[in-house]
Amino acid sequence: MRKIGGAAQVCGWCTFILVGCSLRTGSGNGPIAPPVSPGVCVPSDPTCFPGNFNTARTAGGPGFAAYRCQFRVPSTPALESRNQALYLWCGVQQAGVPEGQEFGVLQPVLMFGADCVQDLPEGKNFGPENDRTYLSRPYWYTSAQYVYPDAASPTGFKCTSGSVFAVAPGEILNSAITYDESADTMTVRVSASDGRTSNPIVKHPKDNSRSSWRQFVGGDHLFFNAVLEVPNPMPRRPLPEEVLRGWRLTAAVETLSALPQLKPEAWQLVGDPRHALSIQCAHDSSRLESVCTWSNRVP
Secondary structure (H helix, E strand, C coil), rough: CCCCCCCCCCCCCHHHCCCCCCCCCCCCCCCCCCCCCCCCCCCCCEEEEEEEEEEEEEECCCCCCEEEEEEEEECCCCCCCCCCCEEEEEEECCCCCCCCCCEEEEEEEEEEEHHHHHHHHHHHHCCCCCCCCCCCCCCEEEEEEEEECCCCCCEEEEEEEEEEEEECCCCEEEEEEEEECCEEEEEEEECCCCCCECCCCECCCCCCCCHHHHHHHCCCCCEEEEEEEECCEEEECCCCCCHHHHHEEEEEEEECCCCCCCCCHHHHHEEECCEEEEEEEEEEECCCCCCCCEECCCC
């Protein structure tokens, strides 16, 4: 699930859960970005890269102890329009749940451009709406987030985040979503090569003290995904060259021994062939590990 702070944009964790769902428009409390100039990039323009999620995901199962990902920060894209954004993230979600009842998505995120964290105290110094130098000197930034449906919000969702920090191309990011069975809490974490870390503990689904993670772990169908998300159509030139030549991510699952054990194939990431980028994944069943590579799709 991604979301853009300020100006309303289409985004999408719910695409995997509810067909046609569109969220992530910002909290409504932050500064509003000016409208995008006409003709910058529209979905029908063949010279533009389409807005979609470029997803690899698992079939999943009833529960997990940890879902970990590692990848290298790509080169910094050129920033050619104010609504341009690119997100790289791994997340834990639900499938087959009625709209509004899903717990949302637990996701450490690498962000470029606008994001809903700009509307939060943790992100007050980051992104094009808060950092006056961003448009002339753009950069990647990251945080561990939990985003979930919220009917009381004008946007229909709530964005929460741990600390936010900038990262440089070439840095290795390690992300994890872990479940503490004894405390019944989820921890979302992302750490950089130099030790900087964002790691909020999520005590309850949707921050509702009457809800428990146990009601989801062991019961509902959980799945994991790895996403290179382009939320809006954008010119092809700004995409990092690594994304077109081959950008790699390693993901691994740790299961809960108390739950029924599934075949290793249930935890393997598989690329979605319907998206703009080619996603090829290799698997190590003994480690429940997937290594996936995103690259330009050959015509």
